[in-house]
Amino acid sequence: MKIRTKLPIVFTAPTMAALAVLAFVPTIDAINIALQNRDLSNPDSLYVGFANFRALIDDPRFLNSVSVSVAWEILTVAATMLVAVPLAILLFETTPPAVRNGLCVLFIVPALLPRVSAAFVWRFAFHPLFGLAVYPLRLITGQPIDLLANPHTAMFTVAIVDVWQWGLLFAVIVVKLLETLPRQPFEAAKLDHARTWEIYAYIAIPMLQAPLISLVFVKMVESLRAFDLIYVMTRGGPGIATETLDMYAFSQGFIESGRISYASSMAVLMMAATTIAFTVLWRWARRWRET
Amino acid sequence: MRLATSLAALSGALILSAGLAGSARAEAVCSHDLRVLAQPRDGLTLLEKYKDEFKKLAGASFDIDYLNENDRRAKSRADASTVGKYNVYYIDEANVALFASSKWVAPLLDYYPKEYDYADFDPGRQKVATYEGKVYFAPLTGGGDLLVYRKDLLDKAGMKPPTTLDEFIADVKKLHDPDHGVYGIALRGQRGSGANVWRWMPYFRGFGGQWFDGNTPAFDSDAAVKATQVYLDLFKYSPPGTKTGSWDESTGAFLSGEVAMLIESTPLAGEAIDPKVSKVVGKVGYAPPPSPLTGGGYAHGLAIGAKANKDEASKKCAGLFIAWATSKENEKRRLDADQFGELNRSSVMTSDEFNQKFGADLGKALAETAKVTAVNFWQDPEWPNLGDHWGIELEELIAGTRTDIKGSLDELRDYAKQLVANRKS
Numbered sequence: 001m002k003i004r005t006k007l008p009i010v011f012t013a014p015t016m017a018a019l020a021v022l023a024f025v026p027t028i029d030a031i032n033i034a035l036q037n038r039d040l041s042n043p044d045s046l047y048v049g050f051a052n053f054r055a056l057i058d059d060p061r062f063l064n065s066v067s068v069s070v071a072w073e074i075l076t077v078a079a080t081m082l083v084a085v086p087l088a089i090l091l092f093e094t095t096p097p098a099v100r101n102g103l104c105v106l107f108i109v110p111a112l113l114p115r116v117s118a119a120f121v122w123r124f125a126f127h128p129l130f131g132l133a134v135y136p137l138r139l140i141t142g143q144p145i146d147l148l149a150n151p152h153t154a155m156f157t158v159a160i161v162d163v164w165q166w167g168l169l170f171a172v173i174v175v176k177l178l179e180t181l182p183r184q185p186f187e188a189a190k191l192d193h194a195r196t197w198e199i200y201a202y203i204a205i206p207m208l209q210a211p212l213i214s215l216v217f218v219k220m221v222e223s224l225r226a227f228d229l230i231y232v233m234t235r236g237g238p239g240i241a242t243e244t245l246d247m248y249a250f251s252q253g254f255i256e257s258g259r260i261s262y263a264s265s266m267a268v269l270m271m272a273a274t275t276i277a278f279t280v281l282w283r284w285a286r287r288w289r290e291t
Numbered sequence: 292m293r294l295a296t297s298l299a300a301l302s303g304a305l306i307l308s309a310g311l312a313g314s315a316r317a318e319a320v321c322s323h324d325l326r327v328l329a330q331p332r333d334g335l336t337l338l339e340k341y342k343d344e345f346k347k348l349a350g351a352s353f354d355i356d357y358l359n360e361n362d363r364r365a366k367s368r369a370d371a372s373t374v375g376k377y378n379v380y381y382i383d384e385a386n387v388a389l390f391a392s393s394k395w396v397a398p399l400l401d402y403y404p405k406e407y408d409y410a411d412f413d414p415g416r417q418k419v420a421t422y423e424g425k426v427y428f429a430p431l432t433g434g435g436d437l438l439v440y441r442k443d444l445l446d447k448a449g450m451k452p453p454t455t456l457d458e459f460i461a462d463v464k465k466l467h468d469p470d471h472g473v474y475g476i477a478l479r480g481q482r483g484s485g486a487n488v489w490r491w492m493p494y495f496r497g498f499g500g501q502w503f504d505g506n507t508p509a510f511d512s513d514a515a516v517k518a519t520q521v522y523l524d525l526f527k528y529s530p531p532g533t534k535t536g537s538w539d540e541s542t543g544a545f546l547s548g549e550v551a552m553l554i555e556s557t558p559l560a561g562e563a564i565d566p567k568v569s570k571v572v573g574k575v576g577y578a579p580p581p582s583p584l585t586g587g588g589y590a591h592g593l594a595i596g597a598k599a600n601k602d603e604a605s606k607k608c609a610g611l612f613i614a615w616a617t618s619k620e621n622e623k624r625r626l627d628a629d630q631f632g633e634l635n636r637s638s639v640m641t642s643d644e645f646n647q648k649f650g651a652d653l654g655k656a657l658a659e660t661a662k663v664t665a666v667n668f669w670q671d672p673e674w675p676n677l678g679d680h681w682g683i684e685l686e687e688l689i690a691g692t693r694t695d696i697k698g699s700l701d702e703l704r705d706y707a708k709q710l711v712a713n714r715k716s
Contacts, residue, residue: 040372041393041672128531129549149480149534151692235361237482237535239687254365256679258372 027271034265040258052265062266064240065248069270072155072230072244076162076223077216083167085212088174089200104175107168115165119232122161123148148234151241158233158242162226170215177208213285217278224274245270319350321608326599327355328370329381330363330591334431334625334633338616341624349611353379361483364675371395375598378609382428383591384419385484389672391422396594398425402610407618411636415664416590422670429617430635433590434557435664436493437656442576444473444551452552452578456497459552459581460525466551467528475528477541477550482686484668484678486537489587491685492667493554494518497583502669502677508707511700519688519696526689534689546571554580556589557660560653561631577656579663586664590635593617673710680706 034052038045056062091100110118125133128144137145147157181204189199205212227246230236236243236251243251245266253263329335335355346352356377358366367380371390382390390396399420403409409417409429416433420426438459440452444466453459467475479490500514526534530544542559544550546569553559562568563575580586593616595609615621617635625633626642631649634640646654668674681703687693 040368041389129544144531146531146534149531149690151690234535235482237686238480238690239482239692240683241690241692250365251679254369255361257676258368 030264030271031268033261034268036261038261040254040260045261048261052262053269055262056265056269061240061243061248062245065243065245068155068241068243069224069245072159072226072242073220073223075155075159076166076226077219079159079163080167080170080219081212081216083163084170084174084215085205087167087171088178089204091171091175092178093196100175104172107172110165111169113165115228116232118161118165119229122164123233126157149238151238154234154238155242158226158230161233162223162229166219166222170219173215174208174212177211178204181207209289213289217282220278220281320604320611321349321351322604324351325353325378325609325612326376327353327379327381327593327612328363328367328377329355329357329379329593330360331357332431332633333628333630334621335616337625337628337630337633338621341621345612345615348615349608351608353612360485371596371598375596377596378599378605379612380594380596381431381591382594383485384589384666384668385675385678387420387427387594388422388670388674390594391425391427392672395597396427397597397600397606399428399595399610399613400426402595402606403429403614404611407614411619411638412617413635413637413640415588415661416592416635419588419590419666420592428590428592428594429613430590430592431617432558432632433588433592433635434657435586435588435660436554436580436584437557437560437586437660438552438554438578438580439545439559439563440552440576440578441548441550441571441574443574445576452576453581454578456494456521456581456584460521463525463528463552469530472549474530474544474550475552476525477533477544477553477555478522478526478529479537479541480526480529480534480686480689481537481540482679482682483537484675484682486682487685487689488678488682489589489667490554491518491522493580493584493587494521496585496665496667503671503707506711508704508711510707511697511704515700516696519685519700522685523688523696535686554584556587557657558632560656561629561649564631564649565629577653579656579660582663584663585667586660587667588664673714677703677707677710 035047035049036045037048037051091103095103113121122133125131126147128134128138128146128149134145134147147153185203185207186199189203194202224246226244227250230242230244230247234242236247240248249263249266249270252266253260335357339355342352357363363381364383364386367377367382368386368389370377371380372393372395375395380390380396382396400409409426412430413433415435416430417426419433420428420430438452445452445462448465450462450465453462463475465475466473479487481487483489495510495515495518498514498517500512500518501509503509529541530549533541533544538556541550541553542555542562545553545555545559546562548570560575560577564572566572569575593613595606595613600606600609619636619638622634622636622639626639626644626648629648634645639645640654640657668678671677684693684699684703688696688699693699
């Protein structure tokens, strides 16, 4: 289409300029700081090139935080989708519309809670002595179980809260998507004696491919920002078992040492890594859908 | 007779307050409201009820933003090093060296009116508030450690409160009975220079450990290995939830009646007798920490922000606020409200009213524990950095993701060497 007037440019330019300032100024500043040796307690700093990035490679805590971040990302995205899709199908298949709508409202409530409050509520629910969530386990085993203090279970326990908030919300979205699908292919499949699972596996889910992939990407971005949840529930502990990259950067910058340049170099690296990963995944998803 | 004295006291107070109000009208010290960054304290909540009084005195009011301890430390550091919008910071033993050496806070006594009598504060807390010979904050809380125990449980077992560490460990094991809901001890496992490391240090220093010898790290010693070993062994008798918990979790377990004894900071004594938070009122005894443990001397207080108070006048205003907030009158109000942990002035803590309220036992235990109270941490701007680093290793040791104590200490030594080297360059 040929643009006949310059008006669209005139109208969007100020907004685009504001957005560009908002996006690029902090980014460039972060890169600038990452190349220095700035420390909060010292006003003077020097440019040190890539020294911070080189130091990161030899930092075992950094490497640990990268693997924790990747594990957290995979675990929460997979678990959210694995909860959301079957739950949505179950709702769609078994409940009449009125009940379904009521349940949908209930399922949205966890996502409406501010995450910090949800994290506090759940941290108490997992308290080994008073927690409601671990009470059944305590009854069965007779032993108090401290899930958040065990390095093997801490991340799964925090992930439960994440899935509780997002898996249920996504289930509602998937239900609403299912309701929009045309009935004819389903009826045709039923006439061909297709079983229920076959109808969903071969018809409904392929039809919903595009929105489901979008949901996966939304959740991936969302999972990257789980700082508040993890911070309240474990503070990255026990030890460094749940210390993600953003949490390590924060603690280097503001809690432990004030090494703001070192923290910035982590942030820059994280930004680069996520940009590349998302681009590759996006391309891959698009190609996969086209074949 | 009593009526006469109280009348005299009342008229004295009236004259005093009239005088103060008069001087305020003559020259308003403050031209704008003060912004204060603090952590939640009952004493400060109480103080906020008397905002009008401060307004009369200084000509402006104040607003306090509260963040819990770790977040308050992070936020105040970020604020002081960048924009500096708070006139008054709440600082503590862990970061007074950092704030003072970075000149984020101004020396307090230059702006603290004489009539508020700074010398009246507990001498141990004055020591903590001092960095390189200058005082930087006026205490809001502080103290050392007490061995707090359940009298009823010890009586039932026919035991006396332990006076040495060996006795203490043996008693913890004897009293430990989780099947009946009683754990021998409660410790702190959560990472942090003021959390797990804080409770570990009395063992380290008690066994003769030193942080530094000049500029050379000296802590990877037998004392530290032994201290860590003892601390980890004792964790077997600490209630679940404390492995990743700190003050709240371990004192919470004690106050709900699940713990036989523990060594904790002195404010626990006040909470133990407060029926609002304690289920063990009347069953609690106090003693100094068993030898050779040292008490962890500490203090928190208010300091004058250097950036937000650019000129002398605003520094004076912040100084007046701090003086008023920590004045004898306000401390007396905290005493009247049973806020044991909020008392800092010798004149208040040795008063008859104090003894009547909290009992002579506690007074005696406090006096005895003052003798073994020491500065356990490394008094240096880099302390939070080193302490937090050790806190993470210690938490890993407690959680079991790390097992090599000596190796961990060696790692910490290398880290400390780096810290010192960075500072010299």
